[in-house]
Amino acid sequence: xxxxxxxxxxxxxxxxxxxxxxxxxxxxxxxxxxxxxxxxxxxxxxxxxxxxxxxxxxxxxxxxxxxxxxxxxxxxxxxxxxxxxxxxxxxxxxxxxxxxxxxxxxxxxxxxxxxxxxxxxxxxxxxxxxxxxxxxxxxxxxxxxxxxxxxxxxxxxxxxxxxxxxxxxxxxxxxxxxxxxxxxxxxxxxxxxxxxxxxxxxxxxxxxxxxxxxxxxxxxxxxxxxxxxxxxxxxxxxxxxxxxxxxxxxxxxxxxxxxxxxxxxxxxxxxxxxxxxxxxxxxxxxxxxxxxxxxxxxxxxxxxxxxxxxxxxxxxxxxxxxxxxxxxxxxxxxxxxxxxxxxxxxxxxxxxxxxxxxxxxxxxxxxxxxxxxxxxxxxxxxxxxxxxxxxxxxxxxxxxxxxxxxxxxxxxxxxxxx
Numbered sequence: 001x002x003x004x005x006x007x008x009x010x011x012x013x014x015x016x017x018x019x020x021x022x023x024x025x026x027x028x029x030x031x032x033x034x035x036x037x038x039x040x041x042x043x044x045x046x047x048x049x050x051x052x053x054x055x056x057x058x059x060x061x062x063x064x065x066x067x068x069x070x071x072x073x074x075x076x077x078x079x080x081x082x083x084x085x086x087x088x089x090x091x092x093x094x095x096x097x098x099x100x101x102x103x104x105x106x107x108x109x110x111x112x113x114x115x116x117x118x119x120x121x122x123x124x125x126x127x128x129x130x131x132x133x134x135x136x137x138x139x140x141x142x143x144x145x146x147x148x149x150x151x152x153x154x155x156x157x158x159x160x161x162x163x164x165x166x167x168x169x170x171x172x173x174x175x176x177x178x179x180x181x182x183x184x185x186x187x188x189x190x191x192x193x194x195x196x197x198x199x200x201x202x203x204x205x206x207x208x209x210x211x212x213x214x215x216x217x218x219x220x221x222x223x224x225x226x227x228x229x230x231x232x233x234x235x236x237x238x239x240x241x242x243x244x245x246x247x248x249x250x251x252x253x254x255x256x257x258x259x260x261x262x263x264x265x266x267x268x269x270x271x272x273x274x275x276x277x278x279x280x281x282x283x284x285x286x287x288x289x290x291x292x293x294x295x296x297x298x299x300x301x302x303x304x305x306x307x308x309x310x311x312x313x314x315x316x317x318x319x320x321x322x323x324x325x326x327x328x329x330x331x332x333x334x335x336x337x338x339x340x341x342x343x344x345x346x347x348x349x350x351x352x353x354x355x356x357x358x359x360x361x362x363x364x365x366x367x368x369x370x371x372x373x374x375x376x377x378x379x380x381x382x383x384x385x386x387x388x389x390x391x392x393x394x395x396x397x398x399x400x401x402x403x404x405x406x407x408x409x410x411x412x413x414x415x416x417x418x
Contacts, residue, residue, distance in 0.1 A: 044413035051416075052405035053368055054352045058398040061350055063343035066387040067291075069275035069320060071334040073266035077241055079248075082234040084258040085109035087250050094248035098239040098265065105250055107235040116228050123221045130214045137207045144200050151193040155186070162186035243267045246332075266332065273302060273320040273336055279311050284342050291320055291338045295327040302338065339387075349396060350389040354404025357382075362390065366403040366416055375403055375416040 085107030092104045162182045169179035239245070248263040256262060277285055289304040301323040308317040320338065356365060362382030366375035380395030396402065403416070410416065 042411075042413050043415045043417055044410060045417045046410070048418040050405075051403050052354065053401050054354065054404045056349060056351050056392065056396045056398055056400045056402060058347065059350055060345045061348040061384065061389060061391050062341075062345045062386060063384055064339045064341045064386050065277070065281060067275040067277060067338040067340055069273035069293075069336050069338050071271050071330060071332055071336065072274050073243070073268060073332055074270040074272045074321070075241070075243075075267035076246075077243075077265050077267075078261050079104070079237060079240075079263040079265060080259050080261050081107060081237055081256055082258060083107065083109060083112060083231050084256055084260075085112070085235050087252050087254045087256060090248070090250060090252065092245055092248075094245050094263065096245050097243070097268075098245050099242050100239055102239045104237045104239060104245065104248070104263070107237070107256065109235060112228075112231060112235070116232060119221075119225050119228050123218075123225050126214075126218050126221055130211075130218055133214060134211065137203075137211070140203060141200075141207070144196060144203055148193070148196045148200060151189065151196050154189040155193050158182070158186040158189045237262075239265055241265055241267055242269075268332075271322065271326065271330055271332070272305065273322075273338065275318050275320065275338060275340075276315040277318055277340075279314050279316060281342070282311065282316055285316075285318060285340070289340060289342065290323075291340045293336045293338045295336065298327075300325065300327060304340070348383075349392040349398060351392055351396070351402060352389060352404055353385065353387070355406040356404050357390070359407040365396075366407070366410075367396070368401040368403065372401075373418055375418075377414045 086109070087105060088108045089106045090104075091106070092098060092102065098104070162185070165174060165179045165182035168174040169176065243265045246264050246266050250256060250262045285304065285307055287304050287307060291302045291304065292299055293302065294300075302320040303323050304318055305321040306319040308319075310316065351365075362380070364377055364379045367378045368375045378395055381393040383391040383393045385391065
């Protein structure tokens with residue numbers, strides 16, 4: 001006999017298998033509604049006493065940067081020996097004031113002394129050779145002159161005899177052989193005379209050339225001798241300018257090579273300021289820019305003298321020179337804080353500098369609402385900056401208030417509730 005199945009009614013019908021799709025649909029609808037109505041940003045509650053709020057202003061933006069510079073002498077000359085040697089004596093200690101030409105230290109060099117002795121001996125030998133050669137040439141000249149005189153006398157005699165024999169021969173008073181012999185003797189004497197005359201001319205030219213060359217060689221040796229003796233003078237290191245001997249890296253008995261840096265002298269009559277500048281400004285920093293600094297309650301002016309192109313550890317070096325009056329009691333190594341003017345003041349939207357920049361990089365900021373109850377993240381665009389203000393190019397209006405303190409504890413929160 002079949003059993004009749006009763007259909008659930010009332011609240012029981014909500015827990016049947018047929019009601020399951022309805023339950024799933026309702027849950028999905030609730031989820032969609034929650035996603036639609038819930039806030040689309042994360043919120044963080046913060047203590048208002050722990051933040052710094054600043055007002056956005058429209059004002060004059062002064063385009064300058066703050067630099068720390070060190071006073072250095074304008075002229076510093078390195079001391080390096082031209083000749084190497086062993087330190088024999090240190091005549092002036094480092095830190096002392098020196099005058100141009102003052103002896104600082106003396107070196108000794110045995111090899112150089114030996115070269116001087118060898119050069120002097122070689123020079124003496126050359127001078128002796130030149131004197132002997134000149135004596136020999138003078139003797140040869142005299143011998144040739146004597147031979148020329150003898151040959152000239154023979155030519156005269158033989159010519160006279162030849163003319164006599166010729167006259168007798170023409171009158172048939174002597175034999176032809178006697179005439180021819182007299183003629184041949186005369187011709188031979190005349191030829192010998194011509195040879196000795198040619199020899200005299202050639203010897204004169206040769207002597208002049210040889211003596212000239214030897215004299216040039218001797219002069220070159222004398223110049224070389226003077227240069228070597230001057231090298232001896234270079235063993236005494238002297239001050240090239242008036243100033244202060246700042247460093248002297250030498251000890252007695254030390255062997256110092258030629259060209260080795262052993263010290264420096266600074267001209268204390270004029271100074272410059274050396275500063276390290278962040279490479280971010282390398283395209284904007286050029287020679288001629290004006291700078292100011294305060295010292296002893298007064299303001300002093302300087303100008304950018306030189307920019308060094310090399311960048312090290314994210315910074316590059318620049319030199320400033322004083323314009324007008326210098327501070328009293330200026331000393332090498334003092335630190336001055338310079339304001340370097342990069343451009344003319346301009347009207348702009350500005351906000352005070354703050355530690356928020358380290359977190360945001362100037363790309364966004366928290367803007368406080370008018371009620372002062374919360375702050376909302378907003379994208380901005382920051383342009384130039386100086387030690388006091390940031391220039392805001394986009395995203396903020398004068399009169400608004402922003403949080404300029406650090407954002408390290410806020411995470412990625414879009415809204416801060418005070």
